[in-house]
Structures are given as structure tokens and as C-alpha cells.
Amino acid sequence: MPLSLAVLGAGRIGKVHADAIAATPGARLVAVADAFEASANALAEAHGARVSTIDEILAASDVDAVAICTPTDTHADLIERFARAGKPIFCEKPIDLSLERVRQCLSVVDETATPLMIGFNRRFDPHFAALKRAIDEGRVGSVEQVVLTSRDPGLPHLDYLPRSGGLFRDMTIHDFDMARFLLGEEIESVVATASVMVDPKVGELGDVDTATILMRTPSGRQAVIINSRRATYGYDQRIEVHGSGGMVSAENQHEASVTIATGDGYTRPPLQNFFMTRYAAAYRAEIGAFLKALSEGIAMSPSGDDGLAALALAEAATRSVAEKRPIDPRSMGKGA
Amino acid sequence: MPLSLAVLGAGRIGKVHADAIAATPGARLVAVADAFEASANALAEAHGARVSTIDEILAASDVDAVAICTPTDTHADLIERFARAGKPIFCEKPIDLSLERVRQCLSVVDETATPLMIGFNRRFDPHFAALKRAIDEGRVGSVEQVVLTSRDPGLPHLDYLPRSGGLFRDMTIHDFDMARFLLGEEIESVVATASVMVDPKVGELGDVDTATILMRTPSGRQAVIINSRRATYGYDQRIEVHGSGGMVSAENQHEASVTIATGDGYTRPPLQNFFMTRYAAAYRAEIGAFLKALSEGIAMSPSGDDGLAALALAEAATRSVAEKRPIDPRSMGKGA
Amino acid sequence: MPLSLAVLGAGRIGKVHADAIAATPGARLVAVADAFEASANALAEAHGARVSTIDEILAASDVDAVAICTPTDTHADLIERFARAGKPIFCEKPIDLSLERVRQCLSVVDETATPLMIGFNRRFDPHFAALKRAIDEGRVGSVEQVVLTSRDPGLPHLDYLPRSGGLFRDMTIHDFDMARFLLGEEIESVVATASVMVDPKVGELGDVDTATILMRTPSGRQAVIINSRRATYGYDQRIEVHGSGGMVSAENQHEASVTIATGDGYTRPPLQNFFMTRYAAAYRAEIGAFLKALSEGIAMSPSGDDGLAALALAEAATRSVAEKRPIDPRSMGKGA
Amino acid sequence: MPLSLAVLGAGRIGKVHADAIAATPGARLVAVADAFEASANALAEAHGARVSTIDEILAASDVDAVAICTPTDTHADLIERFARAGKPIFCEKPIDLSLERVRQCLSVVDETATPLMIGFNRRFDPHFAALKRAIDEGRVGSVEQVVLTSRDPGLPHLDYLPRSGGLFRDMTIHDFDMARFLLGEEIESVVATASVMVDPKVGELGDVDTATILMRTPSGRQAVIINSRRATYGYDQRIEVHGSGGMVSAENQHEASVTIATGDGYTRPPLQNFFMTRYAAAYRAEIGAFLKALSEGIAMSPSGDDGLAALALAEAATRSVAEKRPIDPRSMGKGA
Structure with a gap:
């Protein structure tokens, strides 16, 4: 059936x-x-x-x-x-x-x-999934540092920004989920710095467009997210994980696997420029995982709690920028 | 409709x-x-x-x-x-x-x-198509040398070989078509060398499994094809075109865009191992081109004549190996 | 003479x-x-x-x-x-x-x-120098984010650590100098997180071996340093600079430019494993710059003030870890 | 002493x-x-x-x-x-x-x-030497196909050409030596095609500037050389060796290990443009090998016979172009 x-x-x-x-x-x-x-x-x-x-x-x-x-x-x-x-x-x-x-x-x-599954599509990207598998297979040892680079090709429509929840809730939330997914441990501290560098109108709307976020876990694992609403060279989506035994990285996807060499150098095309192209395979795999969990009656992942945890990290980052100090995301929304 | x-x-x-x-x-x-x-x-x-x-x-x-x-x-x-x-x-x-x-x-x-279109799927591979576009846009000048590397992961079933027409008609025919497609000029000379290096049974069946083919056009353009029925690292499909103004190359497709770095070095996964995976997008684009030509009433490409020309090159290569000399493919099947 | x-x-x-x-x-x-x-x-x-x-x-x-x-x-x-x-x-x-x-x-x-020149050799590395030149030529626009990855192959002798001044003064100081060199603006805020992940003896000696440092400038430029005293795959020295117009990165140096492809994948050798090998050309260029400045009577760079500023950043990072808050390096050593 | x-x-x-x-x-x-x-x-x-x-x-x-x-x-x-x-x-x-x-x-x-050593410097290039070592260590199994790409940035002075001996004796001779070095077996057949594509004056001087050469050994091993006197993107020097167990390749050397990414794509600098820069380390290692052989009293390599064999391949290629057929280099200069 x-x-x-x-x-x-x-x-x-x-x-x-x-x-x-x-x-x-x-x-x-x-x-x-x-x-x-x-x-x-x-x-x-x-x-x-x-x-x-x-x-x-x-x-x-x-x-x-x-x-x-x-x-x-x-x-x-x-x-x-x-x-x-x-x-x-x-x-x-x-x-x-x-x-x-x-x-x-x-x-x-x-x-x-x-059963509830939240659409964090990046977990299902074949390249990021291969990276996660390498970690789970122990090929880089115990995770120590995670570096997430996540840069959009450009700003969304400015009239969307006010209802987006801000950079951290709208865009970084994917990176927060990936950080949690890869660190294998809850995050106890978030400190963020954020600027308006792409368009002053973003600032007028109370938002930011360029941010770097630093996190740590109780055992001392570290993660950093590099975010921008601008990348002239395409949709920049990379992950690098350092472990006790080595490093695993997932690289970007170019428009085509060609190189042109002339006196100006060796040039490869820009990156795939649109999240739906870049993550086309991820979206298919995501729905496949939902249907598989449904038909097999197993637990959904990412779960509602994963959605909650990523949002708490976004809240913590937002507060860190405002208060210029590290914030414990576990205290978010609890009157802390 | x-x-x-x-x-x-x-x-x-x-x-x-x-x-x-x-x-x-x-x-x-x-x-x-x-x-x-x-x-x-x-x-x-x-x-x-x-x-x-x-x-x-x-x-x-x-x-x-x-x-x-x-x-x-x-x-x-x-x-x-x-x-x-x-x-x-x-x-x-x-x-x-x-x-x-x-x-x-x-x-x-x-x-x-x-209207007749022949299924030379590689012309529609997005990477090879991007390479062709670079040539057509003049980004590497006038074409001078073409290098086609085409290596299968492994032998087909041995019982298929006798009805395959031999390596040149069965496997190299794709490379012959690509050579013609990229040289932009008919080929006047084919010289090939071929060996049995993968499995002696291939030789017992009268076929070869490892070959290098050298071609030239009347204006002196040169092309070389490097073929093998074995590639331990996956399905090796590369093209490199040198022109008066530079080079354009199309690289291989790995299973995933990840790298693991340890004391043993930096390792990327093997290549996509199956022609249907490697050329999945090409097959879709190919049928799309057929349907487009059909609905717009424009000429089919690759045409029946393209199929004929590629087969003539395979014939010439076969004869070159037998007679140990360069063969003019235009003389093939004409009592030459 | x-x-x-x-x-x-x-x-x-x-x-x-x-x-x-x-x-x-x-x-x-x-x-x-x-x-x-x-x-x-x-x-x-x-x-x-x-x-x-x-x-x-x-x-x-x-x-x-x-x-x-x-x-x-x-x-x-x-x-x-x-x-x-x-x-x-x-x-x-x-x-x-x-x-x-x-x-x-x-x-x-x-x-x-x-005339006094301080030996921050990395400024003279040909790859980092090419990156700096690209910035100075405006090829990536105005600098917005800098990512420095700097990981040693292994711990120094443990008996050296107590007189090293700690990770930030001993190892990160090079990265602090490069951050200043590339940001083109003084740093107003440093926040760091640090752990002992390589060897518990490092912690017993009061030092750390794994750190991530986040900095910002008054105009909102951001820089992050990823440090570790361990890299199984060699001496990891990379820089990535994002500007308003694009990105420029300087990649690692492998032991040799070869790749071996087998069923296990495509493997390149580990990185050059020793700072003197990796920076051999930098050391030569550094002395060359000193001699050139001397003979031409021009100002030395990096100067004593550059040495002071990098040390102040190290001090700020040290205090940030102790006090778990961002520190202004300009207040260092001034009774702040 | x-x-x-x-x-x-x-x-x-x-x-x-x-x-x-x-x-x-x-x-x-x-x-x-x-x-x-x-x-x-x-x-x-x-x-x-x-x-x-x-x-x-x-x-x-x-x-x-x-x-x-x-x-x-x-x-x-x-x-x-x-x-x-x-x-x-x-x-x-x-x-x-x-x-x-x-x-x-x-x-x-x-x-x-x-004791006589001939200056085939490329054998001593650290990248090619690493490739040879990988073969000798059996990491790619038995050698089956060798692909040598060797393209000069530009023509030598035209007044040098008449006393150069022609492309094959002057330039390809290095590639012939490398082919022999890597095939591990003498070559029994050479077939070449050559054109004048860079400058018609080369043809007026009786020489060629663009060539592709195909060789085979008695056991069926194959090698191909791709030569040109023009490469707009620098001095193109690559080797690829396919064996029964895998492939090993040695890649080009760029001017610097940097990449600039903009809307035009990802660009790396051109290749090192001068043979003395590209092979600086090779020249040092070559003299080192000569001095070592001298002081240890061991046989010189490459020997005078290696010089002779490479020249015989150049002769065979020259004749192959003239006679449009494969030539056995072992018959060269013997009244054949």
C-alpha cells in the first residue's frame, strides 16, 4: 500500500x-x-x-x-x-x-x-551526509572543531526581512542545526558578532547581513559559523570538521566541472547559485527519509526538539550580539 | 498538445x-x-x-x-x-x-x-556541454589538440563481448563521436595501438581491452583517446581541449565532494562507478533535446550521419591495429 | 658595498x-x-x-x-x-x-x-603574499571577513610550554599578526574559547591546545582563527578572505603534487609537516625585505608596533578565556 | 674530502x-x-x-x-x-x-x-620522483598506459630552431626519456603526428610546433606524449600513469596556491612560466644525485645509454612523421 x-x-x-x-x-x-x-x-x-x-x-x-x-x-x-x-x-x-x-x-x-519531522534539508545533502558518515565511522576520531561556511548569493527581498526573524533565525538556523548534528554534544555557549556590510537598508530594518558565531560544548568542542548574505561567486556551503584523528571537509558545488586555462589563470565556473539547485538532491533524500521513517514506524529525525534547539541557538546568538557576551542557549526563553 | x-x-x-x-x-x-x-x-x-x-x-x-x-x-x-x-x-x-x-x-x-537522432549521450553531459560551449564561445581560440580519457570501471560480461563488435565499436565509439564533435573538422587519419591487459579471456575472444588511438584532421588538428576496460577508481571520463588561446578541461565526478585528511594523506572518494549514474543528467538532457527538436521541427543532432561517421572511425581503428598503420576512415567500407 | x-x-x-x-x-x-x-x-x-x-x-x-x-x-x-x-x-x-x-x-x-623589523615570517610567504596582493589590488573589494586556519602537526616539547607564554602568545601570535595585516583596521574586540583536547598534560601545565578566536573591528569587519596543536595530516596553514566583491584564499602545501587513485579513492600526500619546510621561501623573502629596507632606508615592516599589537591581541585572548567575555585589546597592559 | x-x-x-x-x-x-x-x-x-x-x-x-x-x-x-x-x-x-x-x-x-650522467632533469623533479616512487612501491600495480603532457609556454627564438634538431630532438626528448623511465620496458613502436599551428615560420624552417606521439612496448604497454610549443597558461608539465591497480598523476605547479572567487568564477594563477623556475628543485636534486653516485662509486643514472635511447625515439618520431607509419626505434641509425 x-x-x-x-x-x-x-x-x-x-x-x-x-x-x-x-x-x-x-x-x-x-x-x-x-x-x-x-x-x-x-x-x-x-x-x-x-x-x-x-x-x-x-x-x-x-x-x-x-x-x-x-x-x-x-x-x-x-x-x-x-x-x-x-x-x-x-x-x-x-x-x-x-x-x-x-x-x-x-x-x-x-x-x-x-510523528513530526522538521525540514532541515542540509542533513540530507549527499556531500554533508558523506561527511557525517565519515565522522560516525570514526575516520577522523573524536570531533574537536567544526567550521561551517554558509553564505547566500544575495539578500532576500527586503520586504521579507521584517518577518524573517532576523539573520540568525532565518538563515543561520540551518547552520545551528548542522553544528548540533556534527558536534554530537549540546552547545553550552554562543557568542556572536554581526554587522551590516551588504546593504545599509538591512540595518535600517533592524537586521544584520554578516555574522560570525562561535560556540562551545561542555567538553570543550568548538564550532564556528561564517555567515553572509552576499557571495558574488555563488551559494557558498562548506563544512570542515577536525577530529583527534584527522579532518573531513565537504566542498562546494560548481555550476559545472570544467576549467578554462588562459594567460589569466585557471578558472572554474561560479558555484551553483540557488539553494534549490544546490540542495535538489537533499530535498529528495529528505522526503525519502520522512517516508521511510513513516513506513517503518521509526523515530523522526530531525525531530521537533531539533527544531527547538536550533531556534534556541538563534535566540542566544541574537542576545549575544545585543549584550556583547557569550550566552547559554539552554537558558533561552526560560526567563533567564 | x-x-x-x-x-x-x-x-x-x-x-x-x-x-x-x-x-x-x-x-x-x-x-x-x-x-x-x-x-x-x-x-x-x-x-x-x-x-x-x-x-x-x-x-x-x-x-x-x-x-x-x-x-x-x-x-x-x-x-x-x-x-x-x-x-x-x-x-x-x-x-x-x-x-x-x-x-x-x-x-x-x-x-x-x-527525423532521426542517435543516442550519443555524452554530448549532453552538462560538464562536456559546458566544455563545448567554452570552445564555441572562442574562450580557448582555435582547437588544436583534444585528449579524451575514457576508462570503464571493469569488463562487461564476457559473453557479451563476441556480439559487442569489439572495443572500438562498442566503447570507443562514444569517444570517436566526442572527438568529431570537438575537433570541428573531419578526421583523415586514425592510428591505434591495442593490447589485452585486463583479462587474457578478452584476447581469446578476439578482442582487446586497452587501447590508445591517435587521430588527425586535414588542417593538422590532433586528437588522442586513452581507453581501458579497467579503472579501479571508478568510471574515468575526462576531456581536455587545447586551443590557440588556452585549454578547457572537463573533470571527473566523484561519489561525493568530500575529503578526509589523515596521516595517510588527503583522500577523496572514488569516481561514480556506473555509467548510468555518471550520465544520469546527460540522458535526461538527451531526451529533452530530441523532444525539443521534434516539437520545433529543427534538425536532429547527433544525426544518423554522425552515427555512421563514428562507426567508420571504429572500423579504421580496428584495421589500424590489424595492419599496424594509419588508416583514413573516409575510405572505410568503400572497398578500400 | x-x-x-x-x-x-x-x-x-x-x-x-x-x-x-x-x-x-x-x-x-x-x-x-x-x-x-x-x-x-x-x-x-x-x-x-x-x-x-x-x-x-x-x-x-x-x-x-x-x-x-x-x-x-x-x-x-x-x-x-x-x-x-x-x-x-x-x-x-x-x-x-x-x-x-x-x-x-x-x-x-x-x-x-x-630601524627594527619583527620576524612575522608569514607575511612573506609567497602564497599569503599573493593573497594580500589580490586584496590590495581590489580584486575582492572591501574586506569583510577573514578566516585563518592554523594548526600545528603536533605539540612542542612539553618542557617548552611553561616558558612559551601559552598558546596565544606562542602560536596564535602569528595569526593575530596576519589578522591585523589582512583586516586593514585595528581590532576592537577579541573573544576566545580554548580547550585541552590533545594532551591532558598541557592542561596540567596551565596551557590549552585547541582554540577558536573571534575578533571584530570598529567598522564591523570580522576575523576568526582556528588553532590546534594537532593536525595528523601535516602543518595546516590556510587563509580565506571575504570581501564585498569576492573571496581570495591561500591553500595548503602538500609534500608533493601527486595523486594516487585506487578503489580506496583519490589520495594526495599529507601536508608539508614542518614549519621550516613550509615557510622556507617566506624566511628567505623576509630577510630579503629587511635587507632591502635597510639599503633603501625605508620604514621597516612588520615594525615593533606590529609586534606590540599582536602581543596585545594575545593578552586579550588570554583574558577572554579567563573571564568568558570579549576583551578590547587596546586596553591591554594599561591597568584596564 | x-x-x-x-x-x-x-x-x-x-x-x-x-x-x-x-x-x-x-x-x-x-x-x-x-x-x-x-x-x-x-x-x-x-x-x-x-x-x-x-x-x-x-x-x-x-x-x-x-x-x-x-x-x-x-x-x-x-x-x-x-x-x-x-x-x-x-x-x-x-x-x-x-x-x-x-x-x-x-x-x-x-x-x-x-662515469657519465646525462642531464634529464625531470627524473629528479620532486613531483615526478614521487610519482615514480608510487609506481616502484607497487601502489598502482603493473604499468599499462602512460600519458605525458608537455607544453612550452612559447616558441624559442626562431634563430635557435635550425640548430635545435627539431621538436622531437629538442623538446620531446625529455618526454621520451620520461616515457622510458616510467614504462619500465623498451619501446618497440613509435608513431607520431605533427603540425605547424603556433607560427607558420616554424614550418618554413622545416620544423613543427604541435605533436602527438604514440608508443608501445613488446608486452603491450602504451604511452602517449602531447606536445606543443605554446601554452598561454604557463609551462604545462604533467604525467599520468595507469596501472593494473590504479592511477598515479603528477600535477602542474601554479605561480601561487591562491584562488580568487568572484562572479566570473574561481580563478587560480597561471602555471610557473619558465622551465628554470618549474624545475629549480629538480636541477638541485640532479646535481645531488650526480655527486652522490660519484662519491659512492655507484652507477650513473640516467646514463649515456639513456641519452642514446631517448635520441633514437626522437629519430623514430621524426621518421614516422615523414613516412606516416609506425617506426621501431631500435632500428634507428642502423641503416634500417
Whole structure:
């Protein structure tokens, strides 16, 4: 029996997940919901699915699970409603921009014992996954230092920024998740420095565009994130992990594996410039992992708690910039 | 109106093309034919197509074009039949192992003015295509020397070898096509050296497994192909083109873009080990080009004549090894 | 007239500079001093120089300048004595481990207007110099983020550690200098995290072996240093600079430019494992720059103030670890 | 007792070897001879040697060995004279442009049992030496195919060409030596194609500037050389060896190990552009090997016979181009 899924939100990322579901043997897309009828129609038609309302999908006996790809401010409500309806959930990150709201939401998930997976797609990138496998196989010994370079090709639309939650919650949150994923230990201290270097309008909107974040764990493991909203040479996504026995790194993806050599030097093309191109394989593998966990009844990973922990790191970094001191992310949102 | 296609041959490569057709907007797979009913059923079912006989497809008014993916010795007959039925054809390489038979077949294609594209997939590899684009844009000046490295991970099944036509017709034919594609001029001389170094059984079957081929054009351009049926480190597929203004090269594809550094050195994973993985994007782009040419009514490329020319080079290389001298491929199959 | 130099200290680094002086056209080594007579004799003989005492060199009319390569705790005294004797000075880093002592010493240098160059050899590494040149030529725009990776192959002798001044003053001081050199702006904030991960004995000696340091400048430029006293794969020395227009990086030096590809993957040799091998060209260029500045009468760079500023950063990092907060290096040693 | 050497010929390459001798512990340069007094004086003075005539050096009891760095047409005569004088000889390649003359000369060397080493410097390049070591250690199994890429940055002075012996004897001879060195088996067949693509004046002088050469050994091993007198991107010197167990390659040397990434892509500097820069370490190691063989009394390598064999390959390639057929180099100069 194939698993039947509904996709909520037929925008850019909804389309990515719908395509991935449709291409996965053992899964089919049966319903699509979106506030914009045209978007819902187009996506549904492309995959032979029906257009439904949220209420219809909540009640549909032929929908085994849902993928939430709607705007961030609807995530927590939808998770709670589908959890109460007993439907397993894949939800795009973040659950919410408020730690308090995330905690409420996850308590509903816990009470209802609903399988919930959060869309930290980078864990499923084949290159980062190969790096993680090398660590897990002990090929570099015990992890000591992690360096994450994560630079967007350019700023998002400026009118998006005010509702993004800021650089740390919007962009760095992926790097926070990867830092946790790779360090293998919770983080006890976050200190960040941040600037406006790409566009002064970012500063006028109360945000930053360039940041470096330093973290440590109780046993002394260290991680650093290098972030910018600008990279003229493409979407810069690298990881380097130093262990007691060696180093493992995952390199960037260029537009093509060609080199042109002339009197000006040896030139390779810029990096793949768009996160959906760079992480196309990751998105497919992510949905595959969700469907596999669903059909095998095993625990979802990354979990709701992973989503919470990454958000707490973003909160800590935000506060560190404001207060110019290291912050313990475990104290976040707890009246600390 | 989407284009409706039938796939003849539901084996490994038929499946690749069927999947590519199904995934292409504006195209759909309507029929599958295969001598083995189970194969035809499985492939048809996967894409909601019907199982048909060759005769039914020849007569089907809803089949706009066919993709011939059957064994080599059926290609020429099928091309002729579908040409006479007025259906455009995509055919896997080679058209036939006999130059004479290919010439006959292409005369039918010509008479009937049937669009025919030959499956030289490498032209559509994104890396090789980027290399070709660099040449066409004049970034390395006028082409002077071409170096093609093409090494299979291992021998095919030995029982396949006797009907393969030999190394040059079976494996090097792709490199011959790429040499022609990149030199931008016909080849006037082929000299080859070949050995049995991988497995003596190859020699017992009258074939070779290791070869180096040297070619030149009338204006003095040079090309060399380095072939082997063995590469312990994966499927080695590289091209290097030297021009008057510089060099452009297309590098190999590793299993993942990671490096592990220890006291033993810096290690990257082996190459993607299977031609279908290595050329997955090429196969998709190839079918896309066929469908595009079909819908826009433009000339097919690579054409039947490209298939003929590559086979003539394989013939010339075969004769060069036997006669230990350079051979003019233009004299092949013409009683020379 | 060639410049005549004396080398004080005939140990490992003294030998490096003596060889560089001897190999430089327009310079000659005339005298060598060392507390160990055998060392002085060997080095003097190798270059046809005489063995002298410090006092003799101070008084020697045929010694145009000196290179101080003695143990750290003698540097400041020697600088003062030779400054008062009117002899230009090249001195190995650091001037002293105490900021106060460095300030005293530099005041003597200032009063006597003695040319003084500090041995921050990395500025002269051809790869780092090419990186700096790219920045100065504006090829990456305005500098925004600097990432320095600096990892030693292994711990120094443990009995050296107590007089090393600790990781930041002994090893990171080079990276602090490079950060200043590349940021093009003074640093206003240093925050560091440090651990003992290589050998618990390091901790017992009150030192650390693994550290990450985060810095920022008044305009918001950011720099991060990743340090370890262990790198199984060799001496890891890399720099990456992000600017408004792009990135420039300087990569590591392997033992040889070869790759072996087998079923285990593609393997390059480990890195050059010893700082004297890795920076052999840098040491030669450094002495060349000293001699050039001397003969042309231009300002020495890196200067005594550069030595002071790097030490202040080391002090700030040391205090940041102790106090778990960012420290302004400009307040160091000033009763702050 | 240090070895005392004389250098004959104080030109560019004579200076290289003189510097290498002077820098080698256990060796000293005692005499320099050159038809141009100023050249001889300058080189002698730089190293504290005396200026001598050839006759004086032949008779000098304090000259243990000579390095012949004079023009090619004097090599054979000088070798014979010094052989008869009982002085061991290092001689720049080639011994002579005539196979017959080389054979005569080597018979004198044999009769007098004079140690003779020929200056095929590339064998001593640290990268190529590491590649050879990997082969000798069995890391790629039995050698099957060798690919040598050897491209000069530009044409030599056109007035040099007529006395160069032509591309194969002048430039390819190094690659022929490397092919022999790496194949580990004599070559039985050479076939070459050559063109004039860089400058038509080269053709007017009866020479070629672009060539590809294919060779094989009796056991079926294959080698290919890709030559050009033009490489806009620098001095292109690469080797790739395929064996039964894997591949080993030696890569090019760039001007610096830096990369600049912008919207135009990732750019590394061109290659080191001059053979003396590229092979600086090789020249030093070469003289070191000569001195070591001399002091230890072991056989010289590469030997006079290696010089002869490389020249025979050049002859065979020359004839192959003229006769458009494979040539057996073992038949060269023997009235074949």
C-alpha cells in the first residue's frame, strides 16, 4: 500500500516537496491545499492530485501524512491541528519564530505522540551526509572543531526581512542545526558578532547581513559559523570538521566541472547559485527519509526538539550580539 | 498538445529513456514494447502506459515518435520500418555494427525524410556541454589538440563481448563521436595501438581491452583517446581541449565532494562507478533535446550521419591495429 | 658595498636566517654569536664568518645590522643594547612575553630611531603574499571577513610550554599578526574559547591546545582563527578572505603534487609537516625585505608596533578565556 | 674530502648547475670555463672559483669531475676528451643530435669506463620522483598506459630552431626519456603526428610546433606524449600513469596556491612560466644525485645509454612523421 500525502502550501518549497513525493516509489501525492487557488490547481494538476481545503485534508481518510510548506506564521497552528487529527507531519523549518510558541506546539505533538519531522534539508545533502558518515565511522576520531561556511548569493527581498526573524533565525538556523548534528554534544555557549556590510537598508530594518558565531560544548568542542548574505561567486556551503584523528571537509558545488586555462589563470565556473539547485538532491533524500521513517514506524529525525534547539541557538546568538557576551542557549526563553 | 512516445525495449537503457520522457513536461509515454512481457508490463505500469507490439506501435495514430532501445542487431530494421511509417526516431547507438548496413538504413531514413537522432549521450553531459560551449564561445581560440580519457570501471560480461563488435565499436565509439564533435573538422587519419591487459579471456575472444588511438584532421588538428576496460577508481571520463588561446578541461565526478585528511594523506572518494549514474543528467538532457527538436521541427543532432561517421572511425581503428598503420576512415567500407 | 650582518643565536632559526643572508646578493654574514661555542663555530664556518661575542658585535665597525635569533627572554635586552649602539635590528618574534617590557623596549627603539623589523615570517610567504596582493589590488573589494586556519602537526616539547607564554602568545601570535595585516583596521574586540583536547598534560601545565578566536573591528569587519596543536595530516596553514566583491584564499602545501587513485579513492600526500619546510621561501623573502629596507632606508615592516599589537591581541585572548567575555585589546597592559 | 668540480659553459644552465654545486655540502666549485671571458669571470667570482681553459681543467689534479653545459655541438667532443682524461662527467642533454656520433662517443666512455650522467632533469623533479616512487612501491600495480603532457609556454627564438634538431630532438626528448623511465620496458613502436599551428615560420624552417606521439612496448604497454610549443597558461608539465591497480598523476605547479572567487568564477594563477623556475628543485636534486653516485662509486643514472635511447625515439618520431607509419626505434641509425 503506497503512502498517500497531502502538501499544504503550493509555493516554491511546496512544489519541491510535491515533486519529490511524486517521484518516490511507494508514495503518492493525493491532495494539495493553498490559499491561492491557481497555485493549488497547477500543482495538483501536475501530479494528478486533488485540490482540497485544510479542513478537508484534516478529515480525509485517504491522507496518511502531510507536508507543511505554508508561511512560517501558520506552522505551529497547523502542526497542532494535524497532530490532534492523528496525521504524521513533515514541516518546513522553523516551527515558529517564538521559542515559547514552539514549546507549546511541541507539547501537543508529544501528547498526541504524532510523528513530526522538521525540514532541515542540509542533513540530507549527499556531500554533508558523506561527511557525517565519515565522522560516525570514526575516520577522523573524536570531533574537536567544526567550521561551517554558509553564505547566500544575495539578500532576500527586503520586504521579507521584517518577518524573517532576523539573520540568525532565518538563515543561520540551518547552520545551528548542522553544528548540533556534527558536534554530537549540546552547545553550552554562543557568542556572536554581526554587522551590516551588504546593504545599509538591512540595518535600517533592524537586521544584520554578516555574522560570525562561535560556540562551545561542555567538553570543550568548538564550532564556528561564517555567515553572509552576499557571495558574488555563488551559494557558498562548506563544512570542515577536525577530529583527534584527522579532518573531513565537504566542498562546494560548481555550476559545472570544467576549467578554462588562459594567460589569466585557471578558472572554474561560479558555484551553483540557488539553494534549490544546490540542495535538489537533499530535498529528495529528505522526503525519502520522512517516508521511510513513516513506513517503518521509526523515530523522526530531525525531530521537533531539533527544531527547538536550533531556534534556541538563534535566540542566544541574537542576545549575544545585543549584550556583547557569550550566552547559554539552554537558558533561552526560560526567563533567564 | 504533448508529444506521445513509445519506447521499444524495456531493458536498462529503455527504462532510463522512459523515465526521462515521463519526467519531461510536454511529453508522455503512451506505449512500451518488449519481447519479454514482464519487462514491458513493469515499465508500462510505472508510467501509466500500455504494452504494445511493434506492429501496433507502427500503426498507432497516437504515437508521435519512438525511442529504440532494443538490442543492437534490431536497430537498423526498426529504424527502416518506423521511417517508412513516418514516425520520428530516437535510436540508441550504434545503428548497426556493419557500415554497409548502416548506409542502407540511412538511405531509407533519407528517402523518407524521417527525423532521426542517435543516442550519443555524452554530448549532453552538462560538464562536456559546458566544455563545448567554452570552445564555441572562442574562450580557448582555435582547437588544436583534444585528449579524451575514457576508462570503464571493469569488463562487461564476457559473453557479451563476441556480439559487442569489439572495443572500438562498442566503447570507443562514444569517444570517436566526442572527438568529431570537438575537433570541428573531419578526421583523415586514425592510428591505434591495442593490447589485452585486463583479462587474457578478452584476447581469446578476439578482442582487446586497452587501447590508445591517435587521430588527425586535414588542417593538422590532433586528437588522442586513452581507453581501458579497467579503472579501479571508478568510471574515468575526462576531456581536455587545447586551443590557440588556452585549454578547457572537463573533470571527473566523484561519489561525493568530500575529503578526509589523515596521516595517510588527503583522500577523496572514488569516481561514480556506473555509467548510468555518471550520465544520469546527460540522458535526461538527451531526451529533452530530441523532444525539443521534434516539437520545433529543427534538425536532429547527433544525426544518423554522425552515427555512421563514428562507426567508420571504429572500423579504421580496428584495421589500424590489424595492419599496424594509419588508416583514413573516409575510405572505410568503400572497398578500400 | 654589500651589507654585513651578524647573527645572534646559532640555533635552528638562527641557521635559517644565516643561510638566507649568505644566499642574498648584496649581503654577507660576517659574525655569529652563541652561548654554545660549538653551535657558533659550526654556523660561522659554514659561511666563512667569524665567531664573536655580543660585546664584540656591538662594537664592530664592520657589522651593519644584526639578526636576533636568541631565546625570547633575551630579545628585549638585546634590542635595547643594539638600538643604543645604533645598529639596525631584525628580531625574531616575540619581542617579549610582557606587554610592559615590550613598551619599554620600543621606547628605546623610538628614542634612538633604530630601524627594527619583527620576524612575522608569514607575511612573506609567497602564497599569503599573493593573497594580500589580490586584496590590495581590489580584486575582492572591501574586506569583510577573514578566516585563518592554523594548526600545528603536533605539540612542542612539553618542557617548552611553561616558558612559551601559552598558546596565544606562542602560536596564535602569528595569526593575530596576519589578522591585523589582512583586516586593514585595528581590532576592537577579541573573544576566545580554548580547550585541552590533545594532551591532558598541557592542561596540567596551565596551557590549552585547541582554540577558536573571534575578533571584530570598529567598522564591523570580522576575523576568526582556528588553532590546534594537532593536525595528523601535516602543518595546516590556510587563509580565506571575504570581501564585498569576492573571496581570495591561500591553500595548503602538500609534500608533493601527486595523486594516487585506487578503489580506496583519490589520495594526495599529507601536508608539508614542518614549519621550516613550509615557510622556507617566506624566511628567505623576509630577510630579503629587511635587507632591502635597510639599503633603501625605508620604514621597516612588520615594525615593533606590529609586534606590540599582536602581543596585545594575545593578552586579550588570554583574558577572554579567563573571564568568558570579549576583551578590547587596546586596553591591554594599561591597568584596564 | 669534498668533491671539487669544474663547470664548462657559464651560460644559463651552467649557472644553474654551478649554483647547485656550490650549495651542496661535500662539493665545491673550483673552476669555470667559457668562451666568453665575462661570463666565466662572473660565475667564477660568485662562487670563489677560478677561471680556466678546457685544457687546464683537463690537466687539473684538483678537479674531480666536470659538468658540461656548453652548446650541444661541443658535447660529444668534450665527453670524449674528459673520458680520456679519466674525469667523471655530468653532461647536459643531448650528447649530440646525430645517433652515429652519440654511439662513437659512448664507445669512448665505455672503453675508458668513465662515469657519465646525462642531464634529464625531470627524473629528479620532486613531483615526478614521487610519482615514480608510487609506481616502484607497487601502489598502482603493473604499468599499462602512460600519458605525458608537455607544453612550452612559447616558441624559442626562431634563430635557435635550425640548430635545435627539431621538436622531437629538442623538446620531446625529455618526454621520451620520461616515457622510458616510467614504462619500465623498451619501446618497440613509435608513431607520431605533427603540425605547424603556433607560427607558420616554424614550418618554413622545416620544423613543427604541435605533436602527438604514440608508443608501445613488446608486452603491450602504451604511452602517449602531447606536445606543443605554446601554452598561454604557463609551462604545462604533467604525467599520468595507469596501472593494473590504479592511477598515479603528477600535477602542474601554479605561480601561487591562491584562488580568487568572484562572479566570473574561481580563478587560480597561471602555471610557473619558465622551465628554470618549474624545475629549480629538480636541477638541485640532479646535481645531488650526480655527486652522490660519484662519491659512492655507484652507477650513473640516467646514463649515456639513456641519452642514446631517448635520441633514437626522437629519430623514430621524426621518421614516422615523414613516412606516416609506425617506426621501431631500435632500428634507428642502423641503416634500417
